[in-house]
Amino acid sequence: MAKTFGFAESRGGELRKVAFEAVAAARKAADASGGGEVHALVIGAPGIAAKAEQLGRYGADVVTVVEHPALERYSPEVFAATAAEQIRAGGYRAAFFAASGQGRDLAPRVAARLDASLASDVTTFEIQGDAVLAQHPAYVGKVIVTLRLAGTPALLSLRPGALTAAEQPRGARVEKAAPAMDPATAKVVVTELAQSRATKLDLGEAPVIVSGGRGLKAAEHFKLVEDLAAAFGNAAVGATRAVTDDGWRPPTDQIGQTGRVVSPDLYVAIGISGAIQHLAGMRTAKTIVAINKDKDAPIFKVADYGIVGDLFEILPRLTEEIRKARAAH
Amino acid sequence: MKVAVCIKRVPEMDLRFSIAPDKKSLEQSGLKYEMGDFDGYALEVALQLAEKQGGEVTVISLGPDGVQETLRKGLAMGAARAVQLKADQVPFDGLAIAKALAAELKDAGYDLILFGRMATDTASGTVGPMTAELLGLPCVSSISQLDIADGRGTARRDLEGAAETVEFPLPAVLTIDEGIARPRLASLKGIMAAKKKPLDVKPAQLGEPRLTVEAMALPPERPAGRIIGEGSDAVPELVRLLRTEAKVL
Secondary structure, eight states: OOOEEEEEOEETTEEOHHHHHHHHHHHHHHHHTTOOOEEEEEEESTTGGGGGGGGGGGTOSEEEEEEOGGGSSOOHHHHHHHHHHHHHHHTOSEEEEEOSHHHHHHHHHHHHHHTOEEEEEESEEEEETTEEEEEEEETTTTEEEEEEEOSSSEEEEEOTTTSOOOOOOOOOEEEEEOOSSOGGGOSSEEEEEEESSTTSOOTTTOSEEEEEOGGGOSGGGHHHHHHHHHHHSSEEEEEOHHHHHTTSSOGGGBBSTTSBOOOOSEEEEESOOOOHHHHHHHTTOSEEEEEESOTTOTHHHHOSEEEESOHHHHHHHHHHHHHHHHHHO | OEEEEEOOEEEOTTSOOOBOTTSSSBOOTTOOEEEOHHHHHHHHHHHHHHHHHOOEEEEEEEESTTHHHHHHHHHHHTOSEEEEEEOSSOOSOHHHHHHHHHHHHTTSOOSEEEEESOOTTTOOOOHHHHHHHHHTOOEEEEEEEEEEETTEEEEEEEETTEEEEEEEESSEEEEEOTTSOOOOOOOHHHHHHHTTSOEEEEEOOOOOOOEEEEEEEOOOOOOOOOEEEESGGGHHHHHHHHHHTSOOO
């Protein structure tokens, strides 16, 4: 029997989806090693404790809540010190983080403080005797590496959305704790958190992504892409590097080797030729649709459904048909 | 201002990879190498800071002698000196690498230590923050904007659907995301000058790796692509397939 740990990320006073994924993964690891307790850690401004019980739904037995007025936003030093202290004290077999923007900063700091092994951006894992084996897509997604983590605790950061957060309700016991260091003494301070797209779905979390490339010919034609995304109702808009380099879309929209790596249920590539750098960011989508005027474009090699033709003719009709299909079901 | 940039030599990513018979490594024949994408951005940021504020840039790379080529490229772009931390192989374990880098960087008096946001081969992004922790230095990772003035810095980090503004004192460790600066090409003059710049070779004091490669495999091939039609007449068929076959509607 082994205890495990999940770091539950929050933003703006709410737990994020990746928090449930980390806790569900910790549950899975605990069950795989004989069914020990799962401990979760939530850090935030006063009030976050009210959200802690939600983590019981995904298998947390104990939720430690650290509330402090100065911790409304992320504080790398305080979060790392507090998580490291909790993990050290808990004697966990494994500790899970999200490979989110915050988790990718936090997990390596905690690993260094604990002198522990860390596998990053993990898509699946298993407990095998003394070791944890974790799969991680590397080489721009072209090679799947299975990593062996030796020693205890093993730290893993999980690719958002890769592991479904299965519900396994437990009556989570909520305990309060103090931060491991005084937030006023932190050297690195997040002075502002700007929600850049508060009303829109994030690329990492959207089930559908509609993405545009140079084939759209001009920035204003992205309206067609946005219209299609709106018709789906659960879609985010992405772009190729050529498009973000030209300033048609913000750099944060870029999907590919140097941008975001996404695995949505559906990826619709509009006017995208399918350069290897772009494919690196979306080849693990469950279903890929491509619309391009060049029938020899490499995107058609990976597209489950391709339509060859003029996107300016095809898109309005597709948007209309998707809207109708969604209204009918 | 004294700036160190830790760079990694990685395979060119547009090549076709195959797995070696040991099933734990890449087939080496046919691989070509370059400086990691994000490391190039980090080096450009360092060079611009040194040009604007005075100072010099040191490039550091851990690995076999092949990394000297990558270091020479850094020198050709404008770095003043280079350090190779010699190791037969670069481990996958970020902490083992961070220990070797921290041993080199400790007490060396750098105002800034820059990394790329991640190496494109191992795609882990752990070495920068780990090195900062080992050195006890402030660290901001994955930044897309940077201002340095009067011994302090302000950076922007892009998150999912949000961005943080972060303030920190120097010395500090930063890891650099794309979009901050486009790396310059080395001039012919720079390439000639690079041959005469100092490149020190020291043994890497790697930590004991506890994260090791158990296996490598190519991802399952996607089924061959299928073109279902031409022009907007194919739209109803596409919608039907999305509903009945892909079940995404």
